[in-house]
Amino acid sequence: MSHLLRSRRDAVLGRWVELVTEGTRGRMTEGEVRSELTELYGLVEGALTDPGGTTAGELRAALADISRSRARQGFSPTETAVAVFALKRAVHENLDGTGGDAAYADFIDFSAYIDELGLATFETYANAREQVIADQAEQLLELSTPVVKLWDGILGVPLVGTLDSARTQVVMETMLQLLADTGSRYAVIDITGVPAVDTEVAQHLLKTVMAARLMGAECVISGIRPQIAHTIAALGIEFGDIVTKSSLADALAYAMRGSGLRVLSGTDA
Amino acid sequence: MQQIPILKIGRFLLVSIQIDLQDQTVVALQEDLADSIVKTGARGVIIDISAVDIVDSYIGRMFSTIAAMSRLMDAETVVVGMRPAVAITLVELGLSLDGVRTALDLEQGMRLLESSLGDR
Numbered sequence: 294m295s296h297l298l299r300s301r302r303d304a305v306l307g308r309w310v311e312l313v314t315e316g317t318r319g320r321m322t323e324g325e326v327r328s329e330l331t332e333l334y335g336l337v338e339g340a341l342t343d344p345g346g347t348t349a350g351e352l353r354a355a356l357a358d359i360s361r362s363r364a365r366q367g368f369s370p371t372e373t374a375v376a377v378f379a380l381k382r383a384v385h386e387n388l389d390g391t392g393g394d395a396a397y398a399d400f401i402d403f404s405a406y407i408d409e410l411g412l413a414t415f416e417t418y419a420n421a422r423e424q425v426i427a428d429q430a431e432q433l434l435e436l437s438t439p440v441v442k443l444w445d446g447i448l449g450v451p452l453v454g455t456l457d458s459a460r461t462q463v464v465m466e467t468m469l470q471l472l473a474d475t476g477s478r479y480a481v482i483d484i485t486g487v488p489a490v491d492t493e494v495a496q497h498l499l500k501t502v503m504a505a506r507l508m509g510a511e512c513v514i515s516g517i518r519p520q521i522a523h524t525i526a527a528l529g530i531e532f533g534d535i536v537t538k539s540s541l542a543d544a545l546a547y548a549m550r551g552s553g554l555r556v557l558s559g560t561d562a
Numbered sequence: 563m564q565q566i567p568i569l570k571i572g573r574f575l576l577v578s579i580q581i582d583l584q585d586q587t588v589v590a591l592q593e594d595l596a597d598s599i600v601k602t603g604a605r606g607v608i609i610d611i612s613a614v615d616i617v618d619s620y621i622g623r624m625f626s627t628i629a630a631m632s633r634l635m636d637a638e639t640v641v642v643g644m645r646p647a648v649a650i651t652l653v654e655l656g657l658s659l660d661g662v663r664t665a666l667d668l669e670q671g672m673r674l675l676e677s678s679l680g681d682r
Contacts, residue, residue, distance in 0.1 A: 469646030476666050504649040509642065509664035509671070 297384070298338045305383050306334050312379035316372055329359060330376075337380070341403070356410060357417040364421035373418050377411040438464045440471045447479045447548045448472065449541070453486030461497035465504060472510045479548035480505055483541045485516030495530040502535050511551070513537070515544035566591050568598045574606040574675060575599065575637075576668075580613045588624045595628060599635045606675040607632050610668055612643030622657040629662045638678060639663065642671035 298305060310330050314323045336355055339348035356377070363373040381404055388396060438460065443449040450468050454460075468480055482498065484490070502512040515538040517525070525532070538544040549556065564587060569576045575598055577591070595607065607628065629639035642665045652659065663678075665671035 465650060466646060469649055473646055473666065476670070478666065478670070500653045503658060504646070504653045507641075507649040507652055507659060507664055508644045508646065509640075509666045509674075 297387070298334075298341065301387050302334070305380075305387050306331065308383040308386060309334070309380050312383060313376045316375045316379065317368070318372075320366070320368070333359075341406070352410070353413060356414050360414045360418040361421040364418045365425060370415060370418055374411050374415050377407060377414050381407050434460060434463055438467055440464075440467050442475065442477075443481065443545055444549065444552075444554070446475075446477045446552050447481065447545065448475070448477045449545075450480060450482045451486065451541075452482065452484050455489070456487055456494045456497055458493075458497065461494075461501065465497075465501045468501065469504055469508060472505060472508060478510055479513065479551060480510055481513045481515055481541065481544040481548060483516040483544070484514060484521075485518070485541070487516075487521075490521050490524055490530075492528055492530060495525065495528075495532075499532070499535070511536070511548075513544040513547055515539070515541045566594075568594055570598075570602050570604065571672075573604060573679070574608055574672070575602065575604045576608050576610065578610040578613075582616060583614065583621050583624075585620055588621060592624070592628060592631065596631055596635070599632060599637050604637050605679055607637050607639045608668065608671050608675065609639065609641045610643050610671075611641060611648070612645065612667070615645055615647060617648050617651055619655050619657060622652050622655060622659065625659050625662045626657075629659075633661070638675055640665055640671040640674055642666070642668050 310323060310327045313330060314321070314326045317326065333352070333355060336348055336352040339346070340352045343349075359376070360373050363376075384403065385400065388400065439451065441449045441451070448468065448471055450464060452464065456464075468482075471477070472480060482501070484498075487494065498514060502514070505512045513536045514532075517537055517539060536544075536547065538547060546556075564581055566577060566579055566581070566587060569578070575595070577595065581587070598604070599607070609625065609628070625639070625641055632639045639661075640663045641659070644664060663674060665674050
C-alpha cells in the first residue's frame with residue numbers, strides 16, 4: 294500500500310485535495326488545503342512504511358493540530374473527519390484492480406488504519422470544542438459581574454442574567470473585596486437584569502447582604518420589578534430588615550442620605 | 563500561650579488581633595477584656611481583625627460573647643476590618659454575630675462608637 298501511495302502520489306494527493314476542498318464549502322482555498330494535506334500525506338506514507346517509528350506519532354500530532362484549529366474555526370465534526378476519510382476514497386479510485394486478493398486485503402488494512410486516525414481526529418475535535426466552551430463560560434462569568442463606584446463610599450453591582458451559585462460566589466467576592474479596598478459603606482445590588490428570582494437566588498442575595506453587613510457595610514437591593522415582587526411575596530421569601538428599593542435611583546438616594554449627602558438643585562445652592 | 567494586647571484610646575479599648583487565634587487565647591482575651599473594661603471604665607471596645615484570615619465557629623461566637631459581656635458593663639463592641647473571606651466563611655457557618663456592630667476599618671469604627679455614645 295505504501296508502494297502505491299508513493300508511485301501514484303500525484304494522482305491520489307490531487308484527488309484527496311479535490312475531495313476535501315469540496316467538503317470545506319469554500320471556507321478554505323485549495324492552496325491552503327493542499328499545503329495541509331501534502332504534509333499529512335508525507336506522514337501517512339512514512340507511518341505505513343514504518344508502523345512502529347516516530348512518524349506515526351508525528352502524524353497523530355499533526356492531525357490533532359488540524360482538528361483543533363478546525364474546531365476553533367467553527368467547522369462541523371463531519372467536515373473535520375471527512376478530511377481524513379476522503380483519503381480512502383482517493384486511494385480506492387486509484388487502485389487499478391490488478392493486485393487481486395492481496396491488494397484487497399491490503400486495502401482493508403489501510404482502511405482500518407485510516408478509520409483509527411479519523412476517530413482520533415474526532416476525539417481531539419470534541420476536546421477542543423469543550424475547551425472553547427469552558428473558556429467562553431469563564432469569560433462570560435468575568436464579563437457579567439462588574440462592580441462600579443457610584444459615588445464616594447457607594448458601590449453599584451448591576452446584575453444581569455441568571456444567578457447561580459458560581460456567579461453569586463464571584464459577585465460576592467468581588468463586591469466584598471471592593472468594599473474593603475475602597476472603604477465604601479454602601480453597596481447597591483441592582484437586580485433589574487435578573488430574569489427570575491426563586492428561593493435559591495434569594496438565598497444567595499441574602500448571604501451576600503449578610504456578609505457585607507458583617508464587614509460593616511450596608512447593602513441595598515434595587516430593581517425589583519412588579520412581577521418579581523409578586524413572586525417573592527408568593528414564595529414567602531423573607532428579606533427581613535434588608536432595604537429594598539424599586540429603582541436604582543431610589544437606592545442611590547437612600548445611600549446618599551445615609552452617608553449624610555444631600556443633592557441640591559442649582560437654584561437652591 | 564500568646565497574649566493579645568488591650569490598648570486604651572480615649573474612652574475606648576482597642577484589641578488588635580495579629581495572630582492565629584487558639585481557643586485558649588480567646589478565653590484569656592475575654593477575661594482580660596472584662597477586667598480592663600472595669601478598670602478603665604471604657605465605654606466602647608474595638609476589635610480589629612484585619613490581620614485574621616482564618617476563623618471557625620468558636621471564634622465567631624467569641625465576638626457575640628464579648629459584645630454581650632461588654633454591654634453588661636455599658637460598653638459597646640465594634641468589630642472592624644473583617645476580610646471578605648472571613649465574612650463569607652461566617653455567613654456559610656450560619657453565624658450572624660447578633661448584637662455585634664461592624665465597621666470597615668478602625669477609623670469608621672471609632673466614628674461609629676463616637677456617634678452612638680453621643681455626649682453621654
